[in-house]
Amino acid sequence: MSVNKDSDHGVTTAENKITRNTPKWHLIYYVLAGFDLLAIGFSLFINHQITELYVASVEVNKEWAGRLSQFSRLSALATEVNRPGNDVFLTLNVADESEKFQLAKIKFNKHLSNIRISNNLLERELGDSLNVHLLEIEGHLQKLNASANMILTLFTSNPEQAGYEMARMDRSFFSLVAVIDIMNREIRAIQASNLAAQSEYAQSLGKYEKGIAVFIFTMVLLVAFYGHFLSKNVAKFMADREEANARYKELNETLEQRVASRTAELEYTNADLERFTYTVSHDLKSPLITISGFIGLLEKDIADANMDKIDTDFKRIKDAAATMRDLLDDLLNLSRIGRGESLRVDVSLNAIVSSVLEMLDVKLNDTQAVITVDSDLPVIHVEAARFKEVYLNLIENALKYRRHDVVPEITIGVSRDQTNRNQTVFFVKDNGMGIDPRYKEKIFGLFESLSNESEGTGVGLAIVKRIVNVHGGRVWVESEGLGFGSTFKFVLTLNDLEQAKTRVEEV
């Protein structure tokens, strides 16, 4: 019963283990994949930023370049404004130069107002600072304008004064150009600082990109390693599960086997009981019928004074009574087998056999039998008294069914099973009458005897069989046939299934 409980418990634990051990690998995998996606997204974002930066930088540069060209054009226009005041001294054509001067002034002013408009589109601080420069330029232009007007007006009337004004005009012109140059330089400085900031940003983005690349590379490596780990784990998990399943199945089978074995055992016990009752009612009745029958016949023979018969009548009655006594002894003996499991001890089979041979001393002398005993018989864990009975019955049996034309030879020993080398086969071999193969099973039955003339009650081999079975073993007989002697063999260690089979066969 305790064994069954244990195995039930075992099954439950195995089941729990299976459910509890289901790994959360897929979750870890999702997390890794999530990180990967995040990294790739971030990398795309950074790439986008760099491209945008590049585009923005190109735009800004274009804008600043345009502005610079505006300034150089302003500078060129200023030269045009300045030129007529100088040229008049060479061409001496005041009207013509005045016209050129007016034209150049208009162009210059237009361009300047254009620049102002575009300056107003700039950031306020920068636009303001440029506008301050524009005001300066306007200031210088007014001076230049005034000087030019003076030159053109005075050229014919007062050339000396005109010359003097020309020098002043040139100064104003250079001041104007200098302001443009300052503006130019300022713009270039802004451009340079813009570029530096952009390049710094780009560099930092580049650093991020490198970081991300390293991160992605690491993640990919991790995923690859994890995939490897996963595949290994999955394989292991599958193997584990298969093993668990196999174990579960095996447990089930073992349980089934146990159930089968127990059922067979119970059936065997039941059948045993039935057979016992049956044989008792049948075989004990037999001598009773003889006794009462021959008492009746005895009465008649006495009445008839049939003296010959009287003696045999008495003998029949006495024999029947003796048979009955033997039967009762044997039955009592048989019923005791199997109750002494606690009495099993390690005992030398050689000791058992020699004590049995001592008990049989007289019979052995009478029959002149030659007994050969293997001096190296094993130590067995059995109920010693019962195994004395086994050997007593087997040796007595060999003597009982000896051939009368040869010296009885009995060999007692052990051998190895041919199919299972670990299995020890115990044997008692004789050179007696042998056994017709048809009766190999029947001889082990209760009250079975192959001859109605043999001594004994037909319980001996049934006792042997019962004792061996109770010890978890199996007994059988081998014989080449009538006249060829017989070998009784038994094994003591059968597994549950074999035992169940043995018992089912018995039933």
Add this chain to the structure above:
Amino acid sequence: MAEKITNGKPLKILLVEDNPAHAEMVMRSFEANRVANEIKLVVDGEDALDYLNNRGKYSDADKHSNPDLILLDLRLPKIDGLEVLDSIKTTEHLALIPVVILTTSDADMDVAKAYKRHANSYLVKPIEFDNFTKMMDELGYYWLAWNHKPFSRVD
């Protein structure tokens, strides 16, 4: 009386009995009631089948002719009574011979098994001697005198 009914032909019983004391009791009863002319005793199942099939030491068919009645014990050495019965009832030239089971067993299973194998009658040996003798007398008269035999013997 019996001889009159059977027109002077000798009547033979085959007694299959391993217990010598019981065999003697049956034989002495039949000697006393003088119903049968001959009782042949065989002591085990193998012997019985050898006799009926004229095998081995019974190969002389004239000397060992088929009986008019078989008295069969159930528990027999070598071949069991039920097997002998089965063999008789499935062998063409033996199947019609009346087989009366005469045994100590009154187990239901034995009775059922015997009838299933076409036993013609099932008798349990009585323990009291008077009943035993009475049963043997009536058995003899019934099966050998009153009972109409299935065929005329050709010996």
